[in-house]
Amino acid sequence: MEALVARNVTKRYTNHTALDNVNLTIPANRIFGLLGPNGAGKTTFIRIINQIINADSGQISIFGEPLSEKHIGTIGYLPEERGLYKKMKVGDQLIYLAQLKGMTKAKALDKSKEWLKRFQITDWWNKKIEDLSKGMAQKVQFISTVMHEPRLIILDEPFSGFDPVNARLITQEILALRDKGSTIIFSTHRMETVEDLCDDIALINKSRTILEGSKKQVKDQFRSNTFSIEHHGNNFQLDPTRYEILAQKVIEGDLYATTIKAQTGIKPNQVIRELIEKTELSSFHEKLPSMADIFIGLVQGEDEIALRTHLQESI
Amino acid sequence: MNKVLLIIQREFLNRVQKKSFLLTTILVPLIFPAIMGVMIYIVIEQSKSTEIEVVEVLDESQRFTLKETRYFRFVPAEGPLDSAKAKYDSHAFGLVYVPPFDIKDPKGFTFYSRENATMEQMEDLNKFFEDQVRNMKLAQYKVDQATLDALKTDIKIRQVTKGDDGEEKSSSSDMIYVIGMVLGILIYMFVLIYGIQIMQGVIDEKTSKVVEVIVSSVKPFQLMLGKIIGIASVGLLQFIIWIVLSFGVTSSVLGYFGLKTPQKEMMEQVSKQVDAGDNAQTEPQQGDSAINENLSGKKASTERLQNETLQNFLSLPFGKIIIVFLFYFLGGYLLYGALFAAVGSAVDSVQDAQQFQFPVTLPLLIGYLSLFIIVLRLPHSTASFWLSIIPFTSPVAMVGRIASGVPAWELALSMILLIAGFLFTTWIAGRIYRVGILMHGTKVNYKVLAKWFMQRG
Numbered sequence: 001m002e003a004l005v006a007r008n009v010t011k012r013y014t015n016h017t018a019l020d021n022v023n024l025t026i027p028a029n030r031i032f033g034l035l036g037p038n039g040a041g042k043t044t045f046i047r048i049i050n051q052i053i054n055a056d057s058g059q060i061s062i063f064g065e066p067l068s069e070k071h072i073g074t075i076g077y078l079p080e081e082r083g084l085y086k087k088m089k090v091g092d093q094l095i096y097l098a099q100l101k102g103m104t105k106a107k108a109l110d111k112s113k114e115w116l117k118r119f120q121i122t123d124w125w126n127k128k129i130e131d132l133s134k135g136m137a138q139k140v141q142f143i144s145t146v147m148h149e150p151r152l153i154i155l156d157e158p159f160s161g162f163d164p165v166n167a168r169l170i171t172q173e174i175l176a177l178r179d180k181g182s183t184i185i186f187s188t189h190r191m192e193t194v195e196d197l198c199d200d201i202a203l204i205n206k207s208r209t210i211l212e213g214s215k216k217q218v219k220d221q222f223r224s225n226t227f228s229i230e231h232h233g234n235n236f237q238l239d240p241t242r243y244e245i246l247a248q249k250v251i252e253g254d255l256y257a258t259t260i261k262a263q264t265g266i267k268p269n270q271v272i273r274e275l276i277e278k279t280e281l282s283s284f285h286e287k288l289p290s291m292a293d294i295f296i297g298l299v300q301g302e303d304e305i306a307l308r309t310h311l312q313e314s315i
Numbered sequence: 316m317n318k319v320l321l322i323i324q325r326e327f328l329n330r331v332q333k334k335s336f337l338l339t340t341i342l343v344p345l346i347f348p349a350i351m352g353v354m355i356y357i358v359i360e361q362s363k364s365t366e367i368e369v370v371e372v373l374d375e376s377q378r379f380t381l382k383e384t385r386y387f388r389f390v391p392a393e394g395p396l397d398s399a400k401a402k403y404d405s406h407a408f409g410l411v412y413v414p415p416f417d418i419k420d421p422k423g424f425t426f427y428s429r430e431n432a433t434m435e436q437m438e439d440l441n442k443f444f445e446d447q448v449r450n451m452k453l454a455q456y457k458v459d460q461a462t463l464d465a466l467k468t469d470i471k472i473r474q475v476t477k478g479d480d481g482e483e484k485s486s487s488s489d490m491i492y493v494i495g496m497v498l499g500i501l502i503y504m505f506v507l508i509y510g511i512q513i514m515q516g517v518i519d520e521k522t523s524k525v526v527e528v529i530v531s532s533v534k535p536f537q538l539m540l541g542k543i544i545g546i547a548s549v550g551l552l553q554f555i556i557w558i559v560l561s562f563g564v565t566s567s568v569l570g571y572f573g574l575k576t577p578q579k580e581m582m583e584q585v586s587k588q589v590d591a592g593d594n595a596q597t598e599p600q601q602g603d604s605a606i607n608e609n610l611s612g613k614k615a616s617t618e619r620l621q622n623e624t625l626q627n628f629l630s631l632p633f634g635k636i637i638i639v640f641l642f643y644f645l646g647g648y649l650l651y652g653a654l655f656a657a658v659g660s661a662v663d664s665v666q667d668a669q670q671f672q673f674p675v676t677l678p679l680l681i682g683y684l685s686l687f688i689i690v691l692r693l694p695h696s697t698a699s700f701w702l703s704i705i706p707f708t709s710p711v712a713m714v715g716r717i718a719s720g721v722p723a724w725e726l727a728l729s730m731i732l733l734i735a736g737f738l739f740t741t742w743i744a745g746r747i748y749r750v751g752i753l754m755h756g757t758k759v760n761y762k763v764l765a766k767w768f769m770q771r772g
Contacts, residue, residue: 083524100532
């Protein structure tokens with residue numbers, strides 16, 4: 001089942017088009033990375049899902065139903081520009097925000113206590129936000145985003161402002177939420193987050209979706225049949241019509257590292273088979289392009305062939 | 316709708332629970348009576364400790380009887396003027412030189428002193444000589460006290476107005492003036508103070524960035540409405556507390572000094588005016604029986620007038636005035652509140668708000684100033700009519716004229732227009748607000764505001 005399907009979503013402002021016929025499918029119960037450079041239209045898209053603004057045209061359905069006001073409680077939203085009421089106490093704030101999402105006061109009270117306990121910050125209940133550090137306030141904000149048990153959670157740069165310890169804590173919570181059945185949309189520029197956490201991605205650039213699919217599909221689409229091997233002795237020869245040696249260097253003694261590119265159609269097993277006959281192989285792996293490379297390449301407007309070359313060089 | 320209630324509740328509780336709310340609510344009504352108390356205290360102390368100064372009088376006309384007044388003890392000086400001038404300051408506060416004068420045109424009176432005499436001292440001095448010259452004139456024209464008293468005329472014209480129902484009512488223009496002024500000032504203050512609070516609240520939400528989270532749960536319009544209504548209820552509560560407290564505290568402070576509250580004062584204003592013209596001759600010290608008689612007659616007439624004033628006061632259509640006041644109080648607040656919310660949404664800081672705040676407050680200020688210049692003085696003029704019909708000035712202008720009697724159709728028209736007016740400003744404000752609250756760091760001018768207003772969805 002799809003958590004969210006967007007069809008031909010368009011949003012125009014007086015001077016520019018923020019979204020131009022955007023199509024996206026976000027599978028349920030997955031972590032979805034919504035990527036794109038600044039100004040690509042991500043925030044506009046997220047605001048449309050949150051019904052903060054309306055699209056000019058196009059349809060959005062959420063868990064099979066057309067998006068409407070009743071889905072406000074279905075969604076949890078952590079905006080990039082964080083903020084809570086500075087003068088309000090943590091407990092009151094959590095209850096208020098959950099109530100706005102449609103939770104009853106009694107349930108909101110239970111849930112907020114449960115989450116504070118979980119993060120071991122129960123003594124913050126009566127503290128005002130202005131008395132908390134930035135990282136502490138971020139934690140409260142994260143709780144407020146997920147407290148009403150939304151099925152769809154939208155996190156815009158969720159790790160900014162967290163130290164590594166808390167970032168890990170939040171990561172664990174995000175994974176736990178997915179395992180409990182929530183769908184998570186990540187909007188981020190941090191490619192390591194995407195590599196670590198996302199199951200699926202979409203890349204929006206200049207108001208359009210230019211890439212969409214599971215992380216594996218995307219990587220496969222840009223694989224260049226390049227392999228990195230370590231071996232003893234450098235005296236092997238490969239058929240130059242089928243293989244190209246891109247780089248070679250000494251690691252230690254007679255242990256070498258070599259990067260080779262095979263012609264399209266040659267499978268990894270075949271490469272291994274040929275190498276085993278010619279050299280003492282100690283390690284072998286296929287070099288896949290990183291998400292960062294794919295992102296930068298596509299955003300800089302390179303066509304697929306140019307991008308492949310770019311990716312190959314960057315490896 | 317339920318969510319709007321939540322927002323109202325938060326805005327209300329959050330403000331009411333603040334220490335600053337408690338402080339201003341309790342302190343403001345104390346400030347006015349406290350200042351008044353201090354001033355009255357100073358005046359009373361001062362008058363107690365007034366020193367009687369010795370003043371020499373060089374009376375070349377030989378016509379004045381020297382005695383003691385409130386500030387001075389007059390003693391005769393030795394002439395001629397030059398020698399008197401040279402030595403008076405060794406043993407007296409000053410010297411009055413009275414040349415021989417024509418009773419029809421007394422002039423040439425001069426007061427010499429080292430220190431400047433105060434205004435009150437000079438008044439006392441003038442009165443001393445004026446009174447005696449006046450008596451000389453009375454004697455010259457052969458007028459005795461009895462004739463003089465008989466000449467004194469009191470006419471208090473009773474004002475009777477005809478209502479829409481044809482019923483005649485006794486009224487008082489003074490009271491109408493005071494009521495109109497107080498109500499007008501209250502509305503002006505309320506709209507301005509709490510309008511600015513709305514603006515501040517919107518700016519706070521915007522700068523703390525909490526607004527994006529909120530509008531993912533509620534419509535921007537609901538948020539704006541909740542804020543406006545929430546702050547209105549804080550304002551109403553504060554006003555009620557202020558009125559109760561200031562009334563209580565003022566009367567107790569004044570009561571302490573044996574004085575009357577402004578409210579009582581106001582009710583006696585009319586009778587006082589009738590008494591104006593009373594002077595030294597009716598002062599009881601003179602002990603003349605005719606005068607005493609006269610005084611008791613006056614007392615009776617004063618009492619009668621007070622009763623009438625009270626009756627006039629009570630016969631004002633208070634139910635109507637209160638309902639109209641509350642209507643314009645809220646109507647005016649909603650009309651301007653929405654505009655203040657729009658201003659807050661368009662800017663990133665209170666400083667930036669200045670440029671948009673001015674055009675919003677201008678019509679309110681016009682209404683306020685014209686209250687004093689036109690509406691209170693000429694409540695039935697064409698200008699007053701228009702001021703109380705146009706929604707931007709009507710909240711202040713209409714309550715300014717309501718006590719003087721406004722035809723029902725005018726009131727109805729004005730009320731309908733005010734409702735239409737605040738629906739209109741709320742609609743405009745809502746359209747600007749929904750875009751503005753999500754904009755950061757944009758340089759905003761009127762063109763940008765117009766663009767936001769036109770923007771779809």
